[in-house]
Amino acid sequence: MEVKITRGNGEVTAQLIGRLDTPASLEIAPQMNALADEADGTIILDCTQLAYISSSGLRIFITLRKAAAAKGGKVIVRGISNEIRSVFMMTGFLNLFEIQ
């Protein structure tokens, strides 16, 4: 699992590459949770190369979403696969995130 974080135009983009299973979530959690500090702006989660996500991965997503809600920023989820989309649907995440 790899995370690439880039910044520009007042936006933070986290590119998630690989499988976000429980061990991977634990691994990237500190890095991702740190992004909450920038939740007043726009956080883009680029899922174009994300193959899999478990509930611990979803937990990272919603943590950022809650931070954005508190700070008036927004979280955009970009490029989810059909598989991940169905997970989002099952968990009601489609309603929580702006999906691009």
Next chain:
Amino acid sequence: MKKLRNLKALLLVFVAAVALEATALVQFYFSQNGLREEAKLRAEGQLEATRYEIMDIIDQAEAAVRNSVWIAQWCLDYPDSLQRVCQRIVADNPVVAGSTIALVPGYIKNRPLFSPYVCRDGDGSLKVLSLATEQYDYPSQEWFARPLELGEGYWSEPYVDEGGGEMLMTTYSLPIRDSKGVQAAVITADISLEWLKELMGRMNVYPNAYCTVGSREGHVMVSPPEKQDPKTLVFNTMVDRTGWTISLVIPESDIFGVLRRVGSIVGILQLLGLLIIILMLQSFVRGERRYRELDKQRERISGELQIATGIQMSMVPKTFPPFPERHDLDMAATIVPAKEVGGDLYDFFIRDEKLFFCVGDVSGKGIPAALVMAVTRTTFRNLSAHEDSPGRIVRAMNDSLSAMNESNMFVTFFCGVLDLANGQLRYCNAGHNPPMSLTDSIRPLPVVPNLPLGIMGGFEFQEQEMPFRYDDAIFLYTDGLTEAENSAHEQFGEARMDDALHGRKSAQGHLENIKKRVADFVGDAPQSDDLTILFIHYVPSSRRLVLSNSIDQVSLLPAFVEDAVKASKLEPETADSLNLALEEAVVNVINYAYPEGTVGEVIIDAATTETALTFTITDSGKPFDPTAREEVDINASVEERPVGGLGIHLVRRIMDDVRYERRGEKNVLILTKKY
């Protein structure tokens, strides 16, 4: 038995000999009789002809005398004219050599003895002598006295004429009576018997036959030759009036000579033939015996080889499918020995849910290789009965085989142990050609070559391992497959084998396909090496994954789930979501059933049925029922939503049925996904 056969053969020859000789003897006997009969006919014919010839001369002489009797009677009164009568007899009859008319003494008073004798001189002219001499004293001569005594004609005994040329003579005499009936004189005709000799000499019916002629009194007139055969046949005939006996003597050798010569030649030829038959029979019997012994020997060896093949074949599992009650293994195997018995082997068996299997190739061929094969197989069975590690099995086999390897034979060997519960394959290769692994691709299994068994005791064999997944297969073989040669001495080779392994088939299907391809390739060329194939196809309907209670372990789930899905009737795409459900369930167990610091296992069993795929997650942690957790409200606002609780929610959403049980000291969570 041998003697009896000899006796029979001898008896056969003996009977044949007796029959042959008896036939020859009978033939000989009849031929001899025939020849004797013929000789008799010929001799009698000739004797008869000769007798007629003699009688002719006798008759001529008698007639000459008889015809002159009347004139002699007439001349009695003129004795001097009697001489002329004699002259007429001699002159007119060439057979007559001499003639006389001798007066009975005293018939004429002044002439007490009177006998003029006329005979042929040396030059053929006639000469006249008188027999009326005192020394001769004709009245006492037989030719004179006997006819007078008998009163009729008489042929004298043969005698040698002293006066007239030293010839053998005989005389016919006839008394002459005068007109008063008184015996007055004797008239005679001499005939020489020299012609008789000549006549007898002409009787040459057989080359060594001869004639003798005997007189009435037994004097020999024609004598036999000096040299006489001891065995003769004699035929006689008698000449009338003279009383002579003519004997024709034929030596048996003349009559039967040819027959006896032919007979002995035939006899010798027959004996020679019999001898040849005996020799041939003897050599035939000897050859036959030798052939039978060889045949018996060959039969015995071939029988023993068949038994050996039977024993060898009984050592390898031959019943397929070998484990009909199991559905997780599809196996096929074969050994095709190049000679009756071979040095290849394969073996397999299941112990403690582990499949132990091996393939080996003993150096060399025939019975020695088969013996080593038997030892190898026995050693494998003995060691693997208690040992699970293929590396340690191979090490111990190598030490055992090296220790007793006096014939310097070695065995290339591959040993594998497949854990049927989790698909873990551990293997150890001892110098054998790498098996082919049929997973996503078809390629040789990565192997450390190590060393063949039996070369160096104490060698540290390296064991390797590889996870075996659903539908994976391993194809083990001996070099008899890749080195199978056709008549052009080309080898079947790895490329052809590789090609033959493509395509989805049952194990038996793969085996038949490879065998057929090899057979088609090899054609009529003789098989040069044993060919062994062992095909193991792993298709578990249920599998087990055992995890320790560490979050890292969830990375082992995707492969496990993928295999479980493959074995089921689910679409492959469902694997991801099932994996998610399973991961959530397992993470729950690790997080809640096993509190921080405790050690435990999470066992996952995947089972396919006709209608569903079921995962059963078992742990020995503290009681924990994930289904008891409150449902999360997915429609709540961002602010109201809790961060956690999504895991069990996902499990519920993905699976069709989620059931928790506390079984004894264990938590059991059963997840079912219907097709």
